[in-house]
Amino acid sequence: MKENTSLAAKISGAPYIAWMIIFIIFPLAVVAYFAFTDSTGSFTLNNIATLSRYSDTFLRSIWFGLIATLICLIISYPLAYIISQTSQDKQRIIIMLVMLPMWMNFLLRTYSWMLILEDTGIINNWLIKMGLEPVQMINTSGAVVLGMVYNYLPYMILPLYSIMSRMDNSIIEAAKDLGGNSAVVIQKVIFPLSMPGVVSGITMVFVPSVSTFYISQKLGGGKFTLIGDVIEMQFQTSYNYNLGAAMSLALMVLILACLFIMNKFADEDEGGIIV
Amino acid sequence: MIIDLKNIAVTFDEEPILKGINLYIRDGEFVTLLGPSGCGKTTTLRIIAGFLEPNSGDVMFENKRINGVPPHKRQVNTIFQRYALFPHLNVYENVAFGLRLKKLPEKEIRQTVEEMLSLVNLKGFSKRKVESLSGGQQQRVAIARALAVKPRVLLLDEPLGALDLKLRKDMQIELKNIQQRLGITFIYVTHDQEEALSMSDTVVVMDCGRIQQIGTPIDIYNEPKNAFVADFIGESNILDGIMKSDYSVEFSGHTFECLDKGFDKNESVDVVVRPEDVDVVAVEKGAICGTVTSVTFKGVHFEMIVDIDGFKWMIQSTDQQFEGDEIGLVIEPDAIHIMKKSDYSGQFGDYSSFSDEIEQLSSASEEV
Numbered sequence: 037m038k039e040n041t042s043l044a045a046k047i048s049g050a051p052y053i054a055w056m057i058i059f060i061i062f063p064l065a066v067v068a069y070f071a072f073t074d075s076t077g078s079f080t081l082n083n084i085a086t087l088s089r090y091s092d093t094f095l096r097s098i099w100f101g102l103i104a105t106l107i108c109l110i111i112s113y114p115l116a117y118i119i120s121q122t123s124q125d126k127q128r129i130i131i132m133l134v135m136l137p138m139w140m141n142f143l144l145r146t147y148s149w150m151l152i153l154e155d156t157g158i159i160n161n162w163l164i165k166m167g168l169e170p171v172q173m174i175n176t177s178g179a180v181v182l183g184m185v186y187n188y189l190p191y192m193i194l195p196l197y198s199i200m201s202r203m204d205n206s207i208i209e210a211a212k213d214l215g216g217n218s219a220v221v222i223q224k225v226i227f228p229l230s231m232p233g234v235v236s237g238i239t240m241v242f243v244p245s246v247s248t249f250y251i252s253q254k255l256g257g258g259k260f261t262l263i264g265d266v267i268e269m270q271f272q273t274s275y276n277y278n279l280g281a282a283m284s285l286a287l288m289v290l291i292l293a294c295l296f297i298m299n300k301f302a303d304e305d306e307g308g309i310i311v
Numbered sequence: 312m313i314i315d316l317k318n319i320a321v322t323f324d325e326e327p328i329l330k331g332i333n334l335y336i337r338d339g340e341f342v343t344l345l346g347p348s349g350c351g352k353t354t355t356l357r358i359i360a361g362f363l364e365p366n367s368g369d370v371m372f373e374n375k376r377i378n379g380v381p382p383h384k385r386q387v388n389t390i391f392q393r394y395a396l397f398p399h400l401n402v403y404e405n406v407a408f409g410l411r412l413k414k415l416p417e418k419e420i421r422q423t424v425e426e427m428l429s430l431v432n433l434k435g436f437s438k439r440k441v442e443s444l445s446g447g448q449q450q451r452v453a454i455a456r457a458l459a460v461k462p463r464v465l466l467l468d469e470p471l472g473a474l475d476l477k478l479r480k481d482m483q484i485e486l487k488n489i490q491q492r493l494g495i496t497f498i499y500v501t502h503d504q505e506e507a508l509s510m511s512d513t514v515v516v517m518d519c520g521r522i523q524q525i526g527t528p529i530d531i532y533n534e535p536k537n538a539f540v541a542d543f544i545g546e547s548n549i550l551d552g553i554m555k556s557d558y559s560v561e562f563s564g565h566t567f568e569c570l571d572k573g574f575d576k577n578e579s580v581d582v583v584v585r586p587e588d589v590d591v592v593a594v595e596k597g598a599i600c601g602t603v604t605s606v607t608f609k610g611v612h613f614e615m616i617v618d619i620d621g622f623k624w625m626i627q628s629t630d631q632q633f634e635g636d637e638i639g640l641v642i643e644p645d646a647i648h649i650m651k652k653s654d655y656s657g658q659f660g661d662y663s664s665f666s667d668e669i670e671q672l673s674s675a676s677e678e679v
Contacts, residue, residue: 204393204395206391206392206393206395207395207396207397207398209360209362209382209389209391209395210389210391210395210396210397210453210456211397211408212362212381212382212383213360213382213383213387213388213389213457214383214388214408214409214412214456214457214460215383215409215412215413215460216383216412217381217383220412224408225397228399229398229399
């Protein structure tokens with residue numbers, strides 16, 4: 037009986053293992069190979085050494101990513117809680133609305149923000165009509181962060197909502213019953229219990245924000261080049277695959293380090309799981 | 312009088328859940344709200360706890376109206392069916408939760424927590440994670456947690472519903488002991504009539520959002536007010552009868568002597584005869600007689616279904632009879648209980664479709 041199940045498990049697991057080897061392990065190995073070789077294919081550490089020239093870009097990417105993640109968290113947490121408290125029907129509609137933008141193409145979404153924020157865009161036209169001074173919005177760091185927040189917000193709301201909607205209401209009632217007012221209930225019960233959702237939300241927003249490209253090109257006007265854009269450039273215009281691969285590798289290490297630190301924080305409050 | 316509910320009505324989505332509940336509860340009393348699922352017993356409890364506001368009516372606590380007072384400001388605490396322990400805290404911190412909110416000094420907190428844990432026989436469990444505990448242990452922690460804040464009234468919402476039978480019996484005795492030792496008021500919700508009868512000072516039988524009867528367990532069992540109560544509490548044969556005069560009632564084609572009076576002459580009534588109160592005798596000695604259609608051995612007694620003029624009676628006897636036997640029945644005056652006709656008349660008390668399996672199925676589905 038035991039043998040049977042383990043054999044079945046092996047067979048049914050095989051496609052997934054094959055998939056992981058072909059599409060995850062092997063590409064990673066290729067990236068690593070390119071990162072440590074030059075264009076002739078011989079071993080070199082030059083690519084890695086060159087990265088120091090891009091340290092500003094790396095730092096900016098992480099900084100922007102952190103800010104965008106923090107803003108997403110601040111917006112999403114109360115929103116997810118409010119959604120989880122509404123009736124089942126309303127929950128379904130609101131969650132659909134939250135996901136709706138995700139069905140639209142990422143480039144299109146970002147491009148439309150350009151039209152909204154431009155000096156002669158929708159907002160400024162409107163301000164001028166009202167007799168007000170136009171405001172510089174496009175090509176600012178704020179616009180870049182806005183682009184990130186807009187694009188990745190659903191990835192923060194969904195894990196938070198999913199954990200909050202599954203929270204046992206009687207636990208919250210028990211906390212009230214024992215003398216906790218709303219603030220106490222949120223601080224001592226709801227927040228600690230939602231920690232796994234917070235951690236996965238942070239992961240799902242921070243990782244794509246740090247490595248994103250296109251957003252800063254369109255909304256930052258090239259003034260705030262992010263590492264994702266530089267990597268894209270290495271592959272699309274400079275054809276320096278080796279440097280691009282080295283950057284990707286470094287970015288991966290940095291993201292892992294950031295998540296590790298964040299998880300450490302979460303662990304102290306109990307509940308962190310996801311790397 | 313510690314709690315007084317006055318004409319409480321509750322409606323969910325235009326569906327009435329409670330239709331005018333009037334109930335007062337004395338300090339130190341063990342009161343059980345008993346009824347089938349959907350009867351409104353849990354809703355009543357949630358109104359006392361403050362989780363739910365009634366659409367109309369007053370909730371009084373020591374003669375003060377407490378409608379609108381949030382749960383955290385009420386001197387009542389709840390034990391939930393699914394324990395509702397804080398999974399991110401250990402046993403000690405769970406019990407200390409309410410005490411910490413009161414900002415008591417650490418020394419006092421430790422003392423109270425230890426006292427409460429020993430009260431529920433969980434000494435030495437302080438550092439354990441709540442998930443590592445069994446269901447019974449988790450419920451003990453919940454009881455300790457609620458009692459630690461010294462409530463005046465403890466509300467228990469089917470607290471033993473998720474436990475197995477043996478453990479449930481032990482916990483019943485333990486809860487009763489705790490209640491007597493602390494002398495605080497317990498309001499206990501259950502659909503298990505045996506639990507209600509064995510633990511309570513007062514039983515409140517509810518159905519369809521109304522209180523059907525309030526009384527001591529003995530009153531409720533011996534003097535049910537209507538067919539619903541008679542059927543829900545224990546087993547009952549409920550027959551159509553006619554009150555011939557005071558102390559005389561006719562049913563099953565025979566006039567019996569009884570102890571009830573005060574009905575109109577020839578008033579039609581419901582007659583309750585408990586299965587264990589019927590004496591089985593030889594056919595010629597019986598006031599009425601019938602045919603045994605099934606016999607089940609129950610350990611202490613045999614339970615048989617007897618067909619008397621097409622009406623199926625349940626009768627319990629220590630003497631074994633066999634299927635197809637003709638038997639005579641004698642019913643003493645004190646075994647007969649007369650009830651006024653009610654909306655429930657005719658719905659209960661006939662065992663023609665009775666089988667143990669159906670009984671078990673329906674009680675199992677209630678527990679879900």
